[in-house]
Amino acid sequence: NAGVMQNPRHLVRRRGQEARLRCSPMKGHSHVYWYRQLPEEGLKFMVYLQKENIIDESGMPKERFSAEFPKEGPSILRIQQVVRGDSAAYFCASSLAPPTGELFFGEGSRLTVL
Amino acid sequence: AQKITQTQPGMFVQEKEAVTLDCTYDTSDPSYGLFWYKQPSSGEMIFLIYQGSYDQQNATEGRYSLNFQKARKSANLVISASQLGDSAMYFCAMREGRGGSEKLVFGKGTKLTVNP
Numbered sequence: 001n002a003g004v005m006q007n008p009r010h011l012v013r014r015r016g017q018e019a020r021l022r023c024s025p026m027k028g029h030s031h032v033y034w035y036r037q038l039p040e041e042g043l044k045f046m047v048y049l050q051k052e053n054i055i056d057e058s059g060m061p062k063e064r065f066s067a068e069f070p071k072e073g074p075s076i077l078r079i080q081q082v083v084r085g086d087s088a089a090y091f092c093a094s095s096l097a098p099p100t101g102e103l104f105f106g107e108g109s110r111l112t113v114l
Numbered sequence: 115a116q117k118i119t120q121t122q123p124g125m126f127v128q129e130k131e132a133v134t135l136d137c138t139y140d141t142s143d144p145s146y147g148l149f150w151y152k153q154p155s156s157g158e159m160i161f162l163i164y165q166g167s168y169d170q171q172n173a174t175e176g177r178y179s180l181n182f183q184k185a186r187k188s189a190n191l192v193i194s195a196s197q198l199g200d201s202a203m204y205f206c207a208m209r210e211g212r213g214g215s216e217k218l219v220f221g222k223g224t225k226l227t228v229n230p
Binding site for chain 2 (some may be wrong): 021033035040041042043044045048049055056091093095098100102103104105107108110113
């Protein structure tokens with residue numbers, strides 16, 4: 001039983017480049033969440049997606065950030081024209097149809113912007 | 115106002131002893147859920163325990179129990195018989211509402227160190 005799979009685990013980008021982070025939810029889960037963790041902080045909600053739909057993107061920055069969860073394939077968090085402040089750990093989580101009382105996280109993707 | 119407050123930046127406990135990690139929350143919604151996660155130095159987030167606001171009994175999962183005091187809006191995590199592998203960051207989180215999503219608000223965390 002594979003858990004939530006995220007890749008890459010570590011990503012280094014220069015300012016102005018694009019970062020793409022991928023997430024495959026647990027088998028049977030069709031609800032995906034992205035969270036961001038800045039150094040020494042707790043996680044902050046970014047976006048909630050179901051297959052082909054963005055349900056809640058209230059935590060997404062208005063510019064440069066986008067997310068998708070296509071019918072086939074993993075969910076993608078895309079950050080265009082990265083800046084140093086985007087350096088963080090990005091966690092994907094998945095669940096069955098809420099409320100479940102369970103939200104399972106991947107191991108995170110650590111983005112470093114030089 | 116902070117929705118989740120963890121007042122202990124760091125805690126120390128001797129191996130085999132019990133430890134309580136504090137968490138208070140702030141919500142006006144009668145329906146909510148409370149979660150605890152462990153984050154070891156390797157970075158992954160490990161789900162530990164869940165308590166629903168309408169649950170009559172305190173949640174327990176092995177050595178983890180949640181001391182849920184609704185009137186005080188506290189949801190402290192109790193770890194019994196601490197082990198060296200329990201050394202990690204611990205995060206309390208809350209889901210507001212009836213659960214249309216698992217959108218969680220996290221506290222800043224408590225760093226637990228278990229001494230041999």
